[in-house]
Amino acid sequence: MKTRRKSPVNLITTDQNACSINLRLRILGRLPFFAGLSQKALESINQRFNSIGYNAGEFIYFAGDVADKLFVVAEGKIKIFQHGSNGRNVMLDILAEGDFFGNLTVLGASNYPDTTQALTSTCVLCIQSDGFGQILNDYPRLAIKTIQVVEKRLIAANQRVFKISSLTVEKRIAFTLLELGQKLGVQKDNSLLIDAPISRDDLAEMTAATAETVSRVMSQFQSNGIIESGRLWVSIINMEALRDLSKME
Amino acid sequence: MKTRRKSPVNLITTDQNACSINLRLRILGRLPFFAGLSQKALESINQRFNSIGYNAGEFIYFAGDVADKLFVVAEGKIKIFQHGSNGRNVMLDILAEGDFFGNLTVLGASNYPDTTQALTSTCVLCIQSDGFGQILNDYPRLAIKTIQVVEKRLIAANQRVFKISSLTVEKRIAFTLLELGQKLGVQKDNSLLIDAPISRDDLAEMTAATAETVSRVMSQFQSNGIIESGRLWVSIINMEALRDLSKME
DNA sequence: GCAGTTAACTGATCTATATCATGGAAGCTT
DNA sequence: AAGCTTCCATGATATAGATCAGTTAACTGC
Structure with missing residues (x-):
């Protein structure tokens, strides 16, 4: 775990x-x-x-x-x-x-x-x-x-x-994290901390998904070293990877 | 058929x-x-x-x-x-x-x-x-x-x-038809004709659905006597039924 | 009126994501 | 520091709607 x-x-x-x-x-x-x-x-x-x-x-x-x-x-x-x-x-x-x-x-x-x-x-x-x-x-x-x-x-x-109508939940979450990073991000050593207490539920409400799905995607992002996250906080480690993921192709 | x-x-x-x-x-x-x-x-x-x-x-x-x-x-x-x-x-x-x-x-x-x-x-x-x-x-x-x-x-x-994030496709279509009726409707005897050449594809693009799903829903609306429709046209017969269907509950 | 084209219908199958359910971790409260 | 509450993770299952595919109907142009 x-x-x-x-x-x-x-x-x-x-x-x-x-x-x-x-x-x-x-x-x-x-x-x-x-x-x-x-x-x-x-x-x-x-x-x-x-x-x-x-x-x-x-x-x-x-x-x-x-x-x-x-x-x-x-x-x-x-x-x-x-x-x-x-x-x-x-x-x-x-x-x-x-x-x-x-x-x-x-x-x-x-x-x-x-x-x-x-x-x-x-x-x-x-x-x-x-x-x-x-x-x-x-x-x-x-x-x-x-x-x-x-x-x-x-x-x-x-x-x-x-x-919402043409991207998968994963892409929407990636996009949303980038937007939040840009708007609310503060640089902390080698990561960009989103400076607001954001829950999985909040992210779900932002991306038109459920909290469970968001949780799964975030877990995956985390194990891929793209983000770090915990209770009511998210921080972006690998911006480039997020950008790639959010690409619409 | x-x-x-x-x-x-x-x-x-x-x-x-x-x-x-x-x-x-x-x-x-x-x-x-x-x-x-x-x-x-x-x-x-x-x-x-x-x-x-x-x-x-x-x-x-x-x-x-x-x-x-x-x-x-x-x-x-x-x-x-x-x-x-x-x-x-x-x-x-x-x-x-x-x-x-x-x-x-x-x-x-x-x-x-x-x-x-x-x-x-x-x-x-x-x-x-x-x-x-x-x-x-x-x-x-x-x-x-x-x-x-x-x-x-x-x-x-x-x-x-x-x-899009909280209603079913059926409800979204009902809603969209009502909006179109209000905006583009012209009264024809006992029905409200939407006065624009609207395809199933157009409705799909308006409701974030696929043309096939729209077609199915429209067929059902039609057999319930709620609308009448054909190639590139739609006309509303039973407004009340549409309103009921679009209710969010 | 016939041939060709585009739009619509409908059946069969598949899949992304919702739902349901349970356990564990973080942060308050006293 | 023990207990409570809130948030998060994750497995199992269900399903709305997408996708794939084949047919039919309406319109267009010759």
Whole structure:
């Protein structure tokens, strides 16, 4: 029997004051989204935001809630998913610092189509959707940037459909691990640690598979020296091998 | 053996002059997207568009082409899909009058992620992406409307992922038929004809299934009196039964 | 109206992955 | 450090749907 290893993922990513008022401006200013705005504009935009902290496991909102807010991840990791009544969830993404989520536009009284839950302790910045609408009206360049953000996600979503319908589970998992590595990876000596507490179940929800199948594939990856993994952590050892495996041919 | 019926779908939907210059303004003005703009603004926007006609089967663009144009369907039906090298395509949507496709924003030198092909003879309006970007800059309300259009598609794409991963093929087909009925349906005495030449292969590409499986399910639907169908056409007889079948429970 | 082509139907078989079931390891809790 | 809970591994079995294959029906063009 393979022996699993202790988790190298640090679950406490923020301290209590990460969301303090005086830090908001700095966080917003760092976002590529707001790059190029004057300090004055940035300050006025900052006025409209406030910040909220969540502990690991807490929900930010549920699918069906009235969608009147837009959020930005300031610190921590958040999973965004749709839940099937049967318990078959589908994860759309794991959000990290700088990612937007919630309601981007002022669609009259709509509801969130998905649910968001903190994976680690997190801090999010929050703004009323109509306030954000006014900002977009005042700064058309931001509106165009917003279109680009949403369009990128649309393209990614379409590619996910493509992968689910034409790739094997093994390839989908390989792909997903590469994406997670790229987005959440931190270099640790000779491996790339995915810096979020990801379970087999999470991977199953990301790849449209079952936890058992994911477990089998991950075991195989591990015995081939491609990854290292344990309870709630994964780390990529051989990136090239993963890339080969994910090839569509 | 069940005998199939002659197609009631009219494949010739446009005449040669449907795209004539003097019709463009009328078509643009009808679009909900441009609703609320002054006649003057509309005329200046119209200046930037030109129109192109395609015969059934012709391609508007291929995945990978340089994405420098935005299109609007003026008349006809267009399928938009991704093709897998193996021949396993994934259809994203069937576009009808008023739908946008192509490149909405001025992303520096990107490529189309999908391929578009006319299902009937069609006419499309066309604008350079950077020209459209200027329009969005001039009319921030249009930019916000654009965000809404893309966001709706994103939500639809995510729901497609959800359906593929958690519903049976039968349910997915039922769902897809309902969507097609809603979008392309025309009432014919006691049935709703889907007004586009849709093959079993097309349905397979829409539902992430094979043509054979689709054929079997459609045969069953037909013998249950839920639909009527033949070579390149489908018509819904019993909407309620389809809705029941598509229920997720 | 006949020949050729493409789309659709259906039977037989196969397989990737889900399901069901059990045991073991990691990490909390007190 | 003992007990509890959650997560992970893995074997055995079942099955939805893919694949392979052969036939029939609708449309197209001459």
